Amino acid sequence: MLSLRKHWFSLVRLCDVLHVAGRRSRSSGVNVKYDYDLIVIGGGSGGLACSKEASQLGKKVAVLDFVSSSPKGNAWGLGGTCVNVGCIPKKLMHQASLLGQSVKDASHYGWNVQGDTIDHSWESLVMSIQNHIKSLNFGHRVQLKEKNVEYYNAKGSFVDSHTVLARHENGDEVSLSAEHIVIAVGGRPHYPTNVQGxxxxxxxxxxxxxxxxxxxxxxxxxxxxxxxxxxxxxxxxxxxxxxxxxxxxxxxxxxxxxxxxxxxxxxxxxxxxxxxxxxxxxxxxxxxxxxxxxxxxxxxxxxxxxxxxxxTGRQASTWALELPRVGVAMDTPTGKVLVDERDTTSVDNIHAIGDAAYGRWELTPVAVKAGKLLARRLFEGSNVLMNYETVPTTVFTPLEFASVGLSEEEAVSRYGNERVEVYHAFYRPLEYYLPHRDSSQCYIKMVCEAVDTERVLGLHLLGPNAGEVLQGFSTAINAGLTRDQLHGTIGIHPTCAEEVVRLHITKSSGADPTLTAC
Known part of the structure; x- marks a missing residue:
């Protein structure tokens, strides 16, 4: 299936090359001079990272970004989903909710907390978050200016494979051309059509x-x-x-x-x-x-x-780009753009990164890294590809869940049950002891390849600050971490992260994985 898709990509690209070549040959006989080396459609994390990296490499770059209001009338500034309605406000609200629990715990640590009622002002929280986001919006505009990236607060749509029409909110239009164009428009939540109202x-x-x-x-x-x-x-x-x-x-x-x-x-x-x-x-x-x-x-x-x-899911914000006009292949149900391992679409000079690209993790750091690497491949001669295999992520539920690499199910499917060993443990964070908080869901699972030194295939952690804990381990796993190396590492005591290097109970043994305090 993958081979057929590659052949199809090649055929479409050949047609596009012939079309462009024909258009150029019918012109004055000289190569077309473009307005920009790179146009990025989308001012989210990936698009901004790609544009700034290309500019640092000496290229002339433009960014188009315009946010349509949600059905409820909410819109925001430069920075994309992460800054405005994603990672940043979510983590700040997550922190606010954790602080509520901390206040409840405080009396167990000697703090004199008056009464049992804790009042919270939603209005004050939202105001503080929105003020912070506005400062980030402004900061992104300043950074683009400092890096000589031209910013258009306008919607973009394709005229041909090298030309984009920028439409401003007041109706003004301007045609912009570039050697390369990157689609980084992200996605928006969608409403189910089968639910009345x-x-x-x-x-x-x-x-x-x-x-x-x-x-x-x-x-x-x-x-x-x-x-x-x-x-x-x-x-x-x-x-x-x-x-x-x-x-x-x-x-x-x-x-x-x-x-x-x-x-x-x-x-x-x-x-x-x-x-x-x-x-x-x-x-x-x-x-x-x-x-x-x-x-x-x-x-x-x-x-x-x-x-x-x-x-209930998101759809790529590609509906207004006029992609069929230039032959860019898409996944119709999601609106996402089909790309190859180099983040290139079916049209050779058009690329897609981030949430708008099919089969990619919908995560800000993934889009940022992909954008930088793409710019280097286009303008610096690099051949380094984005590693979409071992991507760490955290679900910011009240008890955080962080994960990197293969799940147990994926590992067994890929290697077979006999070649997979799982180490696991239930543990109790020290900070849970005095307030007698429930720790029955604090759990670590390490999935290993059951040969030789037992290469770590995946690591999964549920507990306080799980994202902070797993970041360092993800680097080691990308570098080929083995269970022997992990077991030989000295833990930092007393921390939750220490429990990772203490893992020694296998799931296959059937032994009780509950750890005791030192």
Whole structure:
């Protein structure tokens, strides 16, 4: 299948080359002089990284970025999903929810916390987050100017394979040409079409971080990491949160870890509605939302909520680019652009990175790295490709879940059960002891190739600050870390990260993996 796709790519590219060559030969007989060496359509993390890297290599670069409002009327500035409605506001809200738990723990550490009631101001939190985001928007514009990247606050669409039409909000249009064009438009959440009233009454993560008042009792629909994170954050901030999942949550992740993540969410107060499908949403006479759904027994259920948040997937923001006009191949259901291992589309001088590219991780650091490497390949002669195989990531649920490499299921599928060994442990963070917090979901799993020195194929961690812990280990795994090397490493005591280097109990042994304190 991959071979056929490569041959198809080659055929389409040959046609494009012949088209461009014909167009040039019909001109004055000289090579076309382009306005820019590179045009990047999309001002998110990947597009900005690619444009700035190309500019640093001495190329003339332009960036086009325009954010269409969400159905609820929310729009934002330069920086893409991560800065405005993704990683940054999410992590800040995650931190806010963790602080609520810390305040509850404080009395066990000798702090005199008056009373049992902890008040939280949603309005103050949102204002602080939005002020920070605006400073980041401004900072991105300053950086582009400092690096001599021309910025157009305009929508872009293809005229031909080397020409983009930039449309400003006031209706002004300008035609721009470039030797290379990068599609980095990212994606936006989508509403399910089979749920009556979803557009009229539902919101998405594009809206949550702009909410001017507490969302109250909230139904989060979806099983993605965005859904789980939003549900956990809302519960931590005192909003009754319900999470409705049609099939399985976090499908791409290790099943043991996911089951523990869900158990942890329940422990933090999130009500889980498993194997349920929403049917309709209506505004009741009392102003609240009447939601009807079917449960796993096909029974009709209903309840009232103040807010319904859809986190049921995203689609690439490619609809306005006119890609069929220039022959760029796409995956129709998702709107994503098909690319090869060099992030090049079916048209040789058009490339795609980030969330708009098919088969790529929808993660900011992935887009940033891919953008920089692409610029170096185009303008510096580099042949270094992006490694999409061993990518670390963290799900910022109340108890964080970090992962890098293969899940146990993926490893067994790839190598066979007899060539996979799993080391695992349940552990108790020291900071949980005094407040007697539940640590039954704090778990580590290391997946190894069961030959010779046992190369580490995957590492998965559920616990406090899991993302911070796993970052360093991901570097080692990319460098070929073995179980022997890990076991020979001295741990930093007393930390959660120390428990990783202490792993010694195999899953196949059937021994109790619960670790005891020193």
């Amino acid at each position: 979803s557009h009229e009454h539902g919101i998405t993560s594009d809206d949550l971080f702009f909410y001017s008042k507490p969302p109250g009792k909230t139904l989060v629909i979806g099983g993605s990491y965005v859904a789980l994170e939003c549900a956990g954050i809302l519960a931590g901030l005192g909003c009754p949160a319900h999470l409705m999942i049609r099939s399985h949550p976090l499908k791409a992740f290790d099943r043991d870890m996911v089951n523990l993540v869900m158990s942890s969410l329940r422990g933090h107060g999130v009500q889980i509605l498993s194997h349920c499908e929403p049917q309709s949403i209506e505004r009741g006479s009392n102003g609240r939302l009447d939601v009807v759904w079917r449960d796993e027994a096909s029974q009709t259920c209903r309840d009232q909520f103040d807010t319904v948040l859809f986190a």
